[in-house]
Amino acid sequence: MVKLYNSGIYLVNGTDIVPCDENVAHLPSPEVAKKGTMAYSILEAHNTSGDMKKLKIRFDAMTSHDITFVGIVQTAKASGMEKFPVPYVLTNCHNSLCAVGGTINEDDHVFGLSAAKKYGGIYVPPHQAVIHQYMRETMAGCGRMILGSDSHTRYGALGTMAIGEGGGELVKQLLCDTYDVNYPDVVAIYLDGKPQPGVGPQDIALAIIGAVFKNGYVKNKVMEFVGPGVSSMYTDYRNGVDVMTTETTCLTSIWRTDDDTKAYLASHGRLDMYKELNPADTAYYDGCVYVDLSSVKPMIALPFHPSNVFEIDALNENLSDILHAIEAEAQNFVGDAKVDFHMTDKIVNGKLTVQQGIIAGCAGGTYSNIMEAAHIMENANIGNDEYTLSVYPSSMPVYMDLVKKGAISTLMSCGAVLKTAFCGPCFGAGDTPANNAFSVRHTTRNFPSREGSKPGVGQLSAVALMDARSIAATSANGGVLTSATKYADGYVVPDYVYDDAAYKARVFQGYQAPVQGADLQYGPNIKDWPEMSALTDNILLKVCSKIMDDVTTTDELIPSGETSSYRSNPLGLAEFTLSRRDPQYVGRSKVVDKLEKARVAGDALPELAELYAQIATISPDVASSDIEIGSMIYCKKPGDGSAREQAASCQRVIGGLANICEEYATKRYRSNVMNWGMIPFQMVAMPEFEVGDYIYIPNIKHAIDNDMSSIKAYVLGETVKEITLYIADMTDDEKSIVKAGCLINYNRNR
Structure with missing residues (x-):
């Protein structure tokens, strides 16, 4: 039904799979042939760095819903934004019931409309459309790139490379900065045959997810849908498969296009958005998932x-x-x-x-x-x-x-x-x-x-x-x-x-047409972000949660559902952090936050005297008043699921300073951690510390600027135990953001 190749493959003439472990001497090198993928050409067209190994992407459009757009606009406003530089669609499909928390959900909608008027955005009122359907119908097009603050931002079946990220990445685009990522691996999803009667897009998607999720086969990679089976499915069907690629933990997706894609766009009044997308006669892929559509069952x-x-x-x-x-x-x-x-x-x-x-x-x-x-x-x-x-x-x-x-x-x-x-x-x-x-x-x-x-x-x-x-x-x-x-x-x-x-009657179309004199309309639950301090040279972390599950989802880090009503109130929402997984976490982190605020105020901290005495044996020249104090969580693999930045920001606003993990489940969660000024530590060894322990890390800014591959840290207690942490590759901007204390501080400093 679904077969995974153990090596890279060449796709020849769009139909023939040639594994790299066969004789490929007659074919171009992988470095040359990878330029034959659809992904390469689209990424190249949107890259501003001049270096295809280190991409700096600018997107054609963006989208957010009413759980995320208030925080994004607030962050961008605090960072100096004056207008929306690209079409930015604000939909209202998550908190649209207005049934919990008094007026606060509708207050967010009023705020969204006022932001569209003030900055020149597109506002889709509640009950008109879910975020991704609206983007399919009105914004997606062949060869485009769209960024959304929802993890299921996927429009690959319409020839658009769409990426779901945390709000910080959208803020960067609003400030005319870039989305920075190393050139990703591209995996061919080769579709053959045609689905049986009674088999729908969710069946195809689940068959693929079941084959690739647990082994990480497409994690943070581009899924490129090719093969004759693509044309056996009409475009609306393909959309249903495509949106589920998020559940594989891939970075994004792209599909070859055909006459059915053209007809879909034409029927939506956007024929000009069509162009044929196909791999070159010879294209190299870093892996291949072969799917026999005819063998997939419900x-x-x-x-x-x-x-x-x-x-x-x-x-x-x-x-x-x-x-x-x-x-x-x-x-x-x-x-x-x-x-x-x-x-x-x-x-x-x-x-x-x-x-x-x-x-x-x-x-x-x-x-x-x-x-x-x-x-x-x-x-x-x-x-x-x-x-x-x-x-x-x-x-x-x-x-x-x-x-x-x-x-x-x-x-x-x-x-x-x-x-x-x-x-x-x-x-x-x-x-x-x-x-x-x-x-x-x-x-x-x-x-x-x-x-x-x-x-x-x-x-x-x-x-x-x-x-x-x-x-x-x-x-x-x-x-x-x-x-x-x-x-x-x-x-x-x-x-x-x-x-x-219905759209013509109700959707506010304000791109490049802001309303003169419009101002943001605030409800009582819409709060500014609290101040966050810059990183010091030395830090002291208190372990406030330790979760040893194989995967920790963003829904566990910050629950969805009724908590969504507080997503415009950073401190209000933070009260729910880890509430369904570790209900004592918030109280522990708040205690640490009080210690840090006391340190910043210049107060003595007698309760930490023994710890400072141990630190003096490690760093005798460091004054205790110069050691930043923050909370930390350990998870084996955090961040599977939603793109929402609150999974990280909620930790930060009540004292979070770092995550330590074995690996991050998704790029987007790790990006959220960094955009909110927390350090994305990893470690190879099993964590030899428990909730309540303190970990001292000297010279952290020096490590970030130099060698992040081996960072000495010290678990304090009856004895001092040395452990080794590391930080995976960070861009220069990401390093600057973490050192500034958060993306808002970084932009203010500029």
Whole structure:
């Protein structure tokens, strides 16, 4: 079904795979042939450094939603921004319910509109479109690059290299700076054959994720979709595969384009955005994922990760064993918490029963997914028992055509509930299941608690990812898990008719047309960033959390869901840091922050006298008043998942000064750590320190400016224990940002 190559490959004539371990003497060198990839030409066109090994990228457009744009605008404003230099789309699809926290969600929306007016932006009001559907419909185009403050910023199927990053990277673009990254490896995703009837884009995506996530095959690399199988899928289908590439931890994606891409753009009034993209006659790739589309069957990603994939039929044949393993994983996740959660109790008469179905967002809520679902459910109903089904079309234009085609009334008559464009089910702010319930969703993620449950107070439900077609089949079967192939009958989705009347009526188009005299409108929850101090030559870190899980997601670092209401209030949001994973972390870090503020004020710190005495044996010439004090977390592999910068900024505003880890799960989280003035330490050895220990690191600024490969640090206690840390490659700007204390300070200093 999916095959990974052990070496680099050449792609010849767009169809022939030639592994490098075969005779390739007649082919150009990899260094020459890598220029034949689509990725190379697009990156070269957007690179301002003149050095393709060290890229400095400027993007054609940017986008943010209402969880992130307030902080980005506030940061850029504090750094001296006067206008939006590129089209910047502010969508309102995450906090659009305005149901939690009084006025604060709508206050953020008012702020966003005022920012679009003041700085010349594009403002998409709540319920009009989810962020990525709007960008597909109006902004993506062949050969372009788009940056978004959401991890699922992916428009590769439309010929656009799109990257999801933390807000700091968008701030740099707003200040006319660049996105700096080493030239990435490029991996060919070779698609062959065509999908079977009943197999949808989520099935293809999950098959790929299952093959490449755990081994890191495409981590921080470009996934370049090539091969004849690309043209077996229409563009709306390709979009559904593409958006899920985020779950592989790749950097970005790009697809070859064809007449169907051209027709998609033309139907959206943007024919001028089309151009043919294909690899050169000979192109070199750093790896290859071969996918036989015809062999992919309906898939399910069981809790608690999109890579935990099974064929639906295989799961149904081995329910007890597989679900027992999920229960064990859940117990490991909740630890000592008293949580009533089971999966095996959902096996009834040998079949797996489901309590909820969701089709939503940038992955599930597309026109073709919902049309297919409606066709499968025609003349069926979901029944009047526990099972429920909610469907969220991804934009008003999609919703309008579904109404005209009759799909909406079909779904409603089956018992489904139709809702507006909203990303809530993807991150725990909409349709949270009941405790001990099992939800199947065509959304993007199924991390622990991402559906909204709270294990810390005894609430836990679980989500599996499935394609809309199989969710419809499950719904038609009364909530019994069912593969869509059982309902496949050769149905062909009718052509989509795009009508942007709703956008014309409601979207504020302010790019290069700011409103004279407009000013930012603040609500009482919108707060400025607190002051953050510059890095000193020597630092003292207190270990405030130590997490030994294989992966720590951004949802664990800062939970999603109801906490989103506080994302415009840095200190308010920081109260939730690690709340679902280590609830004592915030209190520990605040104690450290008080020590640092006392040090800056010149106060004596008698409670640290013994530590200072030990430090004097290491650095006798360093005054205790010159040693910056900060909190630190250790995780084996932090940062899988969301791009949101708050996973790092929340640590920083309550005293965080560093992370130590074995490796960072994603580039974007490591970038967030640096943009918020924290040091991204790593270590090879197992951590021989515990929560409450202090770690002294002398001459840290000198190390950052010189040799970061081996940094001496000292665990203080009854004895002094030397450990070795290191910092992976940083750009000169990143070093300057960390030393300045954060991106805001760095820009102010300039």
